[in-house]
Amino acid sequence: MELFVNIDNTFISKYNRGMKIDSSIKTIGRIRKRANDFLLEELKNIGVTDIAPSHGDIFATLFKYKECTMTEISNHINKDRSTVTSLICKLTKQGYVTSKKDPVDNRSTIIYLTEKGKELETSFIKISEKLYEKEYMGITCKEKEAFLKTLEKIYDNF
Numbered sequence: 001m002e003l004f005v006n007i008d009n010t011f012i013s014k015y016n017r018g019m020k021i022d023s024s025i026k027t028i029g030r031i032r033k034r035a036n037d038f039l040l041e042e043l044k045n046i047g048v049t050d051i052a053p054s055h056g057d058i059f060a061t062l063f064k065y066k067e068c069t070m071t072e073i074s075n076h077i078n079k080d081r082s083t084v085t086s087l088i089c090k091l092t093k094q095g096y097v098t099s100k101k102d103p104v105d106n107r108s109t110i111i112y113l114t115e116k117g118k119e120l121e122t123s124f125i126k127i128s129e130k131l132y133e134k135e136y137m138g139i140t141c142k143e144k145e146a147f148l149k150t151l152e153k154i155y156d157n158f
Contacts, residue, residue, distance in 0.1 A: 059124055070084055097112065097114060
């Protein structure tokens with residue numbers, strides 16, 4: 001498809017007359033990539049090379065709640081169960097989490113951190129603080145508040 005962008009950011013193709021666009025979604029993706037690279041480097045600095053930033057929400061959930069079912073983790077981190085199952089599977093193989101049958105409901109599995117997983121909590125807190133500082137460096141509280149409100153509006157649009 002032939003695409004042209006006018007000086008006013010109007011997207012034009014032979015299939016439509018024109019549509020306003022900008023690079024906000026692209027910028028969000030670029031920020032995510034840089035944040036993930038930052039996190040991977042920080043993990044490497046503490047000697048952790050066998051997990052990815054995508055595991056972070058699971059660790060944060062288990063640091064907070066100590067143990068959860070797969071469904072609870074899925075709900076807390078807003079990822080579908082199949083994704084959570086895959087992520088948990090890798091963390092289990094790496095020795096960071098383990099599981100047990102739910103005594104109340106044998107159909108459910110309870111996930112919890114092993115000692116190896118628990119040992120990461122202090123480092124993860126420090127890394128999270130560094131990420132937060134980097135994210136909002138040079139940004140005022142008022143700008144941060146407006147930014148977060150705008151992001152929530154964009155999210156709600158989908």
